[in-house]
Amino acid sequence: GDSVTQMEGPVTLSEEAFLTINCTYTATGYPSLFWYVQYPGEGLQLLLKATKADDKGSNKGFEATYRKETTSFHLEKGSVQVSDSAVYFCALSDAYSGAGSYQLTFGKGTKLSVIP
Amino acid sequence: GAGVSQTPSNKVTEKGKYVELRCDPISGHTALYWYRQSLGQGPEFLIYFQGTGAADDSGLPNDRFFAVRPEGSVSTLKIQRTERGDSAVYLCASSESGRIDNEQFFGPGTRLTVL
Numbered sequence: 068g069d070s071v072t073q074m075e076g077p078v079t080l081s082e083e084a085f086l087t088i089n090c091t092y093t094a095t096g097y098p099s100l101f102w103y104v105q106y107p108g109e110g111l112q113l114l115l116k117a118t119k120a121d122d123k124g125s126n127k128g129f130e131a132t133y134r135k136e137t138t139s140f141h142l143e144k145g146s147v148q149v150s151d152s153a154v155y156f157c158a159l160s161d162a163y164s165g166a167g168s169y170q171l172t173f174g175k176g177t178k179l180s181v182i183p
Numbered sequence: 184g185a186g187v188s189q190t191p192s193n194k195v196t197e198k199g200k201y202v203e204l205r206c207d208p209i210s211g212h213t214a215l216y217w218y219r220q221s222l223g224q225g226p227e228f229l230i231y232f233q234g235t236g237a238a239d240d241s242g243l244p245n246d247r248f249f250a251v252r253p254e255g256s257v258s259t260l261k262i263q264r265t266e267r268g269d270s271a272v273y274l275c276a277s278s279e280s281g282r283i284d285n286e287q288f289f290g291p292g293t294r295l296t297v298l
Contacts (some may be wrong), residue, residue: 113286
C-alpha cells in the first residue's frame with residue numbers, strides 16, 4: 068500500500084538557519100503530494116502542494132519539488148523564523164488507493180523548534 | 184468564514200462505554216473525511232463520505248466503529264464498547280468535492296481518552 072516516510076525529529080534550529088525536512092513516498096499510482104503544518108494549539112492546515120512531477124509547491128517561504136525519479140518531496144526554507152516552530156507532515160493522495168476517496172496518507176510528522 | 188468544527192474537544196470515557204463524536208464541515212463541502220491520530224503518529228484514514236453515503240470505509244479498524252452523515256452535512260463517528268487502544272485524537276476534514284487535489288480543511292479534533 069501507499070506510505071510516506073519523513074525524517075524523524077525533533078529538529079532544533081537557530082533563527083535564520085536553512086531548513087530541510089526529507090520526505091519520500093511509495094504509491095501505487097501517480098499521487099498528489101502535500102505538506103501540512105500544525106502550529107501549537109491549532110489544527111492541521113495545508114502548507115503547500117504539488118500535483119505532478121517537477122511541480123514546485125511554495126508558500127510562506129517554504130518550497131518543495133515533486134521528484135518522481137527519487138519519489139521525494141523534501142520541504143525547504145532558506146531562513147526559518149521562531150514563528151515557524153510547528154509539526155510538519157508530509158502526505159500523499161493517490162487515485163489508486165481506496166475506493167476513489169483520495170484520502171490522505173501521512174508521514175509521522177517532524178517537530179521543528181526554532182530558537183532566537 | 185467558519186471552518187470545520189468538532190465537538191466535544193475532549194472526551195474521557197470508561198472502557199466498554201459508547202461514545203459519539205461530532206463533526207460540522209465547512210458549508211457546501213460535499214466530501215467529509217474522518218482520521219485518527221495516535222500519539223507521535225500522523226493521522227490515519229478511517230472513512231470518507233461523498234454527500235450522505237459512506238463511499239469508502241476501508242480504514243475503519245473493526246465493526247465497533249461506525250459513522251453517519253444523514254443529511255450530507257454534519258457527521259457523527261460512533262464507537263461502541265470502547266477499548267483503551269481507541270484513545271487518540273479523532274480528526275475530521277472536509278473538501279469541496281472528492282477530487283485528488285482538493286485541499287482538505289481539518290477541524291481541531293476530539294481527544295478521546297478511554298480509561
